[in-house]
Amino acid sequence: MSAYRNFIDISDLTASEFTGILADAARMKARRGTPAATVDKPLAGKKIAMVFEQPSMRTRMSFDVGIRELGGEPLMITGREIELGERESIADTARVMSRYVDAIMIRMLNHDQLKELATYATVPVINGLTKRSHPCQVAADILTFEERIGPLEGRTVAWTGDSNNVLTSWVHAATKIPFRFRIATPAELAPNPALIAAARGQGADIELTTDPAAAVKGADSVITDCWVSMGDKDEGRRQNLLRRYQVDEALMAKAADKAIFMHCLPATRGEEVTDAVMDGPQSAVFDEAENRLHAQKAVLAWVFGAKVA
Ligand code: CP
Ligand code: NVA
Numbered sequence: 001m002s003a004y005r006n007f008i009d010i011s012d013l014t015a016s017e018f019t020g021i022l023a024d025a026a027r028m029k030a031r032r033g034t035p036a037a038t039v040d041k042p043l044a045g046k047k048i049a050m051v052f053e054q055p056s057m058r059t060r061m062s063f064d065v066g067i068r069e070l071g072g073e074p075l076m077i078t079g080r081e082i083e084l085g086e087r088e089s090i091a092d093t094a095r096v097m098s099r100y101v102d103a104i105m106i107r108m109l110n111h112d113q114l115k116e117l118a119t120y121a122t123v124p125v126i127n128g129l130t131k132r133s134h135p136c137q138v139a140a141d142i143l144t145f146e147e148r149i150g151p152l153e154g155r156t157v158a159w160t161g162d163s164n165n166v167l168t169s170w171v172h173a174a175t176k177i178p179f180r181f182r183i184a185t186p187a188e189l190a191p192n193p194a195l196i197a198a199a200r201g202q203g204a205d206i207e208l209t210t211d212p213a214a215a216v217k218g219a220d221s222v223i224t225d226c227w228v229s230m231g232d233k234d235e236g237r238r239q240n241l242l243r244r245y246q247v248d249e250a251l252m253a254k255a256a257d258k259a260i261f262m263h264c265l266p267a268t269r270g271e272e273v274t275d276a277v278m279d280g281p282q283s284a285v286f287d288e289a290e291n292r293l294h295a296q297k298a299v300l301a302w303v304f305g306a307k308v309a
Pocket of ligand 1: 055056057058059060129137264265266
């Protein structure tokens with residue numbers, strides 16, 4: 001049996017593993033910058049590859065800083081410079097990288113290729129976003145929700161907009177933590193029925209609608225994301241379909257009084273969200289971005305089986 005774990009999807013973890021990562025993240029965040037933080041060095045002597053096939057600011061910086069804070073050394077590689085998946089097979093890339101580094105964090109659109117990489121790697125692989133999912137983001141989102149609102153269990157979360165990778169990871173989270181998840185998308189961009197059926201089969205409380213107002217009514221958090229994700233080709237069609245899913249002050253007013261607004265960023269202000277909401281009192285987006293760092297430090301410790309005191 002291998003002595004490490006991969007972090008590819010929240011759906012791969014047990015509920016207690018996932019909530020354990022969130023609890024570790026909160027503990028590490030609380031002692032960051034204090035003398036007590038010296039206990040958080042599970043990556044001492046370890047080198048971690050950060051491989052990016054697509055652009056990134058938050059994922060790149062938060063992993064780089066997090067790896068250093070945990071005592072490790074990051075190595076940044078772009079997919080372009082190694083011609084990922086072109087110059088040699090993904091399997092051979094995985095085998096070779098495993099001889100150099102102690103873990104691989106990778107962003108690549110093709111989820112099946114990321115899984116293939118994990119199959120042939122002999123070190124932990126962490127999903128830094130694929131076209132299918134963005135689990136590190138949703139770990140940070142839930143950390144943010146729980147800091148601002150309290151335990152997610154029993155609360156209501158509303159998603160409005162496209163059904164994309166971030167949404168998929170939220171659906172996976174809904175199978176681990178019992179909360180109500182209302183999803184509003186245009187019918188043409190509805191989530192994959194198999195994803196929703198599988199999640200409901202595992203007890204997730206998910207409501208689908210095409211009406212953003214119905215989704216956000218009384219919700220504790222309103223979440224959206226860009227209308228055009230990396231790799232999407234039908235920009236004009238998406239903008240037309242998604243126009244009425246914008247989060248503006250009128251939509252936020254339908255949520256609970258203390259509801260927070262979340263967005264993984266980068267945001268296209270004026271499309272999926274207005275400036276007034278992004279910069280308004282309910283916006284948690286910059287805490288969310290910061291929490292990528294804390295959540296990922298907990299993920300990095302977890303893949304090596306390190307205990308966070
Ligand atoms: N939210 C997020 O993953 O941002 P980046 O694309 O900048 O990494
Ligand atoms: N859904 C977005 C998230 C970016 C962090 C994308 O995939 O481009």
